[in-house]
Amino acid sequence: MDTPAKPITIGAVLFPGFEILDVYGPLEMFGMLGERARITMLAERPGPVRTLAGPAGLADASLAETGDLDVLLVPGGMGTRREVGNAAFIGELARLCARAGRVASVCTGSALLARAGVLDGRRATSNKRAFAWVRSQGPAVDWVPRARWVEDGRFFTASGVSAGIDMSLGLIASIFGRQASLEIATWAEYEWHEDSGWDPFASLNGLA
Amino acid sequence: MDTPAKPITIGAVLFPGFEILDVYGPLEMFGMLGERARITMLAERPGPVRTLAGPAGLADASLAETGDLDVLLVPGGMGTRREVGNAAFIGELARLCARAGRVASVCTGSALLARAGVLDGRRATSNKRAFAWVRSQGPAVDWVPRARWVEDGRFFTASGVSAGIDMSLGLIASIFGRQASLEIATWAEYEWHEDSGWDPFASLNGLA
Incomplete structure (x- = not known):
């Protein structure tokens, strides 16, 4: 595996009502790459973006002024119910x-x-409690009910909330190798679910 | 268990160089309390507070203007190396x-x-890679090397980074009951390490 010679660029998308851990779980893991990664927070407009729970994130740049990224991170949250109808936002995505x-x-x-x-035409997964709604947003997607995350080509889709942490370690492994992810998990005192098929939550929610 | 009649107030402390997941892991879990909790972000001054990894949190209020809280959340991160010498900050804490x-x-x-x-005089724990330094900051503390988190009276101290998620569910259980924490973990598709003694990272770092 050829690891990148310069820092990878990561852009994390914020919108009102994003889910806290969807963003900051993966960003903790990407952040532990240190000099190997540069993280930028993106939104329709720079400035504070609120979660439903209260805390705000700060967008450093607008989606429109952003170009090539090595990794684009898109969280979920109740705000997605509005953003699926925001044509300008979806167009930028x-x-x-x-x-x-x-x-x-x-x-x-x-x-x-x-x-x-x-x-x-790709395989993808999502939150298990909102699966029917998500499925309705993409009838031509091959939705996978039972998966911690799904990797299909350059797309990595994770299940609900905390699954993003496991997915991000899988994504890091695809760029920097498995050992890098194992080290980061240990630094974060995190027990990585390395098997992307691990998913006790599918059957808990009547899926798969 | 008498669960609170009105929302509990949670104040999360930010300082430059706070560790991302230390804050936002627990806040995801507290946030899932919905109407049962109100979260405020605190810092020496209101406004953006940067992590080393790049993303900034936004402080809503200053420490000095904050009064009684039901839960005070204090994260770690490299910024602690400076803040231990910040008498004004430590005094407010x-x-x-x-x-x-x-x-x-x-x-x-x-x-x-x-x-x-x-x-x-209390039992407490901390990050396993920084344990010697943390211990030096409190010679009169009964430091516990092997623990996911330690509960001693009204103090809940967690191990490194991701351990805060498990601790916060333990803290929520102490207020709202175990069932509330189990529900939140399931909603977040999170496998809670409910046993506060679970800690494979102590021996990985030559402790205990």
């Missing part, structure tokens, strides 16, 4: 997806990718 | 700890609590 080396979603973030049309 | 129903720390956040003197 589609543009960034076309230019990104890898595209990652967490939870209902895959509904946003589905609306952007970039998952058509 | 000590004041808030004295007035908080419960005090929680994640990772090297327990070094800040130790410097505030609030852990003297």
Whole structure:
């Protein structure tokens, strides 16, 4: 595996009502790459973006002013219910997806990718409690009910909320090798579910 | 167990160089309490507070203007190395700890609590890779090397980074009952390490 000679660029998308851990779980793991990664927070406009729970994230740059990224990270959350109908936002996502080396979603973030049309004909997964709604956003997507995360080409879609942490370690392994992910998990005192097929939550929610 | 009649107030402390997941892991779990909790982000001054990895959190209020809280959450991160010498910050922490129903720390956040003197004579834990440094910040604390988290009276101290998620579910259980924490873990598709003694990372780092 040829690891990148310069830092990889990671853009994390914020929108009102994003789910906290969908964003910051993966960003903790990417952040532990240190000098090997540069993280930028993106939104329709720079500035504070609120979660439903209260805490706000701060967008450093607008989607429109952002170009090529090595990794685009798209979270879920209740705000996705509104953003699937935000044509300007979905259009920017589609543009960034076309230019990104890898595209990652967490939870209902895959509904946003589905609306952007970039998952058509691909395998993908999502939050288990919102699966029917997500499925309705992308009839041409091959939705996988039982998976911690699904890797299909350059697309990495994770199940609900905390699954994004496991997915991000899988994505890091695809770039920097498995040993890098194992080290990061140990630094974070995190027990990585390395098997992307591990998913006790599918049957808990009557799926698969 | 008498669950609170009104929302519990949670204050999460930010400082430059806080560790991302130390804050947002527990806040995801507290956030899933919905109407049962109100989260406020605190710092020496309101406004953006940067992590080393790049993303900034937004402080809604200053420590000095904050009064009684049901839960005070203190994260760790490389910024603790500077904040242990910030007498004004440590003084505000000590004041808030004295007035908080419960005090929680994640990772090297327990070094800040130790410097505030609030852990003297109590059992506490911390990040396993920084344990010697943390121990040096509180010689009168009964440091526990092997623990996912330690509960001693109203103090909940967690091990490194991701351990805060498990601790926060333990803390939620102490207020709202175990069933509430089990539900939240399932909603977040999170496998809770409910046993606070679970800790494979202590021996990985030559402790215990």
